[in-house]
Amino acid sequence: MRFTCLFAVTGITGLALAAPGQSISKRAAPFLWFGTNEAGAEFGSGNIPGALNTDYIWPSTSAMQTLRTAGMNIFRVPFAMERLIPGTLTSSPDATYLADLKSVCEDNSCIEALKSYHTHNKISQTVEFITSSGAYAVLDPHNFGRYYGNVITSTSDFAAFWKTLATEFASNEKVIFDTNNEYHTMDQTLVLNLNQAAIDAIRAAGAKSQYIFVEGNSWSGAWTWTTVNDNMKALTDPQDLMIYQMHQYLDSDGSGTSETCVSSTIGQERVVAATKWLKDNGKKAFLGEFAGGANSVCKTAVTGMLDYLSANSDVWLGAAWWSAGPWWGDYMYSFEPPSGTGYTYYMSLLESYFPGSSGPTTTSIATTTKATATTTIAATTTTTAGGSGSTGAPHYAQCGGSSWTGSTTCATPYTCQKQNDFYSQCL
Numbered sequence: 475m476r477f478t479c480l481f482a483v484t485g486i487t488g489l490a491l492a493a494p495g496q497s498i499s500k501r502a503a504p505f506l507w508f509g510t511n512e513a514g515a516e517f518g519s520g521n522i523p524g525a526l527n528t529d530y531i532w533p534s535t536s537a538m539q540t541l542r543t544a545g546m547n548i549f550r551v552p553f554a555m556e557r558l559i560p561g562t563l564t565s566s567p568d569a570t571y572l573a574d575l576k577s578v579c580e581d582n583s584c585i586e587a588l589k590s591y592h593t594h595n596k597i598s599q600t601v602e603f604i605t606s607s608g609a610y611a612v613l614d615p616h617n618f619g620r621y622y623g624n625v626i627t628s629t630s631d632f633a634a635f636w637k638t639l640a641t642e643f644a645s646n647e648k649v650i651f652d653t654n655n656e657y658h659t660m661d662q663t664l665v666l667n668l669n670q671a672a673i674d675a676i677r678a679a680g681a682k683s684q685y686i687f688v689e690g691n692s693w694s695g696a697w698t699w700t701t702v703n704d705n706m707k708a709l710t711d712p713q714d715l716m717i718y719q720m721h722q723y724l725d726s727d728g729s730g731t732s733e734t735c736v737s738s739t740i741g742q743e744r745v746v747a748a749t750k751w752l753k754d755n756g757k758k759a760f761l762g763e764f765a766g767g768a769n770s771v772c773k774t775a776v777t778g779m780l781d782y783l784s785a786n787s788d789v790w791l792g793a794a795w796w797s798a799g800p801w802w803g804d805y806m807y808s809f810e811p812p813s814g815t816g817y818t819y820y821m822s823l824l825e826s827y828f829p830g831s832s833g834p835t836t837t838s839i840a841t842t843t844k845a846t847a848t849t850t851i852a853a854t855t856t857t858t859a860g861g862s863g864s865t866g867a868p869h870y871a872q873c874g875g876s877s878w879t880g881s882t883t884c885a886t887p888y889t890c891q892k893q894n895d896f897y898s899q900c901l
Contacts, residue, residue: 475721475763475796476656476693476729503826503833504784507610507792509548510541510809511763513799515575516552516616523557523568530554532574534800535603540811541798544821545828547609550762550794551575551600552616552655559638563621563631567638576600605648612650612687612762612794613639619657619668626654629667633675640679651676652687652719652762656694665691666705673711686711687719687760695728696720696761697744700751707755717791720748721763724775730796733767733806741766741779749782752789761793765807768819776820780827795824 518529526532538549555563557571604611615635619626626632636651643649653672657665669688676686690703699720709716723730724740735741745761752759761783766772783790795816798809808814809821826833866883867873873890874882884890 475723476658476731503828503831504787505790505792505827505829507548507760508794508824508828509546509550509609509792510795511550511552511614511797511799512538513552513797514801515557516554517801519554522554522622523560523571526574530557531799531801532600533798534810535600537798537800537811538604541809542604542607542609544825545831547829548612548650548792548794549604549609550612550614550652551604552614555615555617555621555635558615559635563626563628563635567642572642574600576602601643601646601649605646608648610648610650610685611646612652613643614652614655615639616655619654619660619665625660625664626668627664629671632668633671636672636675637679640676640681643684644679644681647683649681650685650687651681653689655689656721657689657691658693660691662691662702662705665703666708669706669709673709673716677712682713683715685715685717687717687762689719689762693728694719694721694762696722696748697728699748704751707751707757718752718757718759719762720745720759721796722761722779723764724766724772724779730763730765730807733769733772735766735769735772735775738771738774739778741775741777742782745779745782749786749789753786758789758791760791763796764793765796765816766820767806768815773820773823777823780824784827784833792829793827795820 512533514531514533517531518524521529524530533549533551541549553571553575557568558575559565559567601611601613617626636653640651643651651672653669657668673686673688676684688706688709690699690706692698692702695702706718721730722728722741722744724735724744725732726734726736728744737743748759751757764776764779766776780793783793795809796807798811798814798817800810802808802810802814804815807816809816811817825831866885866888867881867890873880873884882890
């Protein structure tokens with residue numbers, strides 16, 4: 475989302491397609507993750523550090539609980555780097571802001587909302603709220619590759635920031651580190667080097683088991699990825715848990731600032747090239763931001779895009795809507811329960827893509843044989859994992875969960891790991 479200067483909130487602070495033809499199918503949703511962004515802590519960038527509940531706000535735990543109960547299992551939490559580590563990137567964290575990142579669930583209503591997931595009487599961490607429910611928490615420095623408005627040019631300083639932050643969460647396997655939100659209008663080699671510095675620093679901090687989301691230049695757009703971010707294929711992670719995070723909006727300039735979508739097919743069209751890039755380079759991705767206006771053209775376009783990503787779930791691991799958050803008001807994409815425009819218009823559509831759901835009934839253009847084979851989640855054999863003839867569901871496939879009737883064993887060397895009561899996956 476192209477908000478380089480996040481606003482004060484009213485009322486608060488003023489692949490070429492391989493095989494043409496129609497294919498109709500109903501299948502279990504194959505994504506590893508599906509969820510929302512949870513905006514608020516990054517608001518008020520014109521007033522740093524600003525005041526809590528005046529310039530910025532933390533996500534509503536009760537609203538997140540509503541989405542979690544519905545089946546979402548990933549929440550991306552934007553925050554401001556300057557509030558977390560003020561002064562310089564090599565400084566120490568601000569104790570209050572760090573505590574707020576961890577501690578926003580103290581009241582009785584919040585505790586009541588968590589009774590289905592917790593038996594203790596006090597929940598003290600935002601991240602704990604998300605991760606102890608079995609969901610993933612994405613830590614998102616929502617800074618566009620800038621610090622106090624200036625492009626970050628020092629990879630060593632950036633590494634220092636990340637080592638400080640990663641150290642705080644190195645023991646929580648459900649935390650995902652997002653290197654930075656939407657680098658843009660920056661030197662392309664610098665974007666590559668900043669991402670690599672972040673990866674190296676996170677691992678050096680002892681965070682060995684967590685996923686890392688890396689983002690690209692040009693707002694990390696999927697539609698421009700192959701022409702702008704091709705050098706990003708050079709990134710390396712010793713733990714092999716690096717995922718490329720791309721964003722995609724469907725308005726004319728891809729900025730996500732209009733409720734009008736270009737056409738009913740623009741969603742799929744804008745992710746085809748990036749999908750081919752991922753397959754050609756053996757990479758995996760997550761669509762970290764997407765949205766569409768509350769109208770029939772956008773709804774068809776969003777459906778087409780998600781169907782295409784789902785059909786190519788060998789490289790696309792999921793998606794997150796932009797955005798939930800308590801201060802959106804009547805914002806055109808708001809996914810904040812119970813009355814956000816996006817929530818009321820799109821929830822019934824999106825829930826069919828949640829991990830563990832029965833999946834959408836789709837009519838779509840057939841894609842590559844590889845993608846089709848991968849999305850047949852109940853497959854009992856695979857030749858791509860554990861060697862020829864290895865039995866069991868393939869890597870990233872579903873292997874269990876409430877009402878699951880498919881394979882419950884995984885191909886060597888993968889094991890079936892419970893993600894939540896509704897979904898287990900071969901990892």
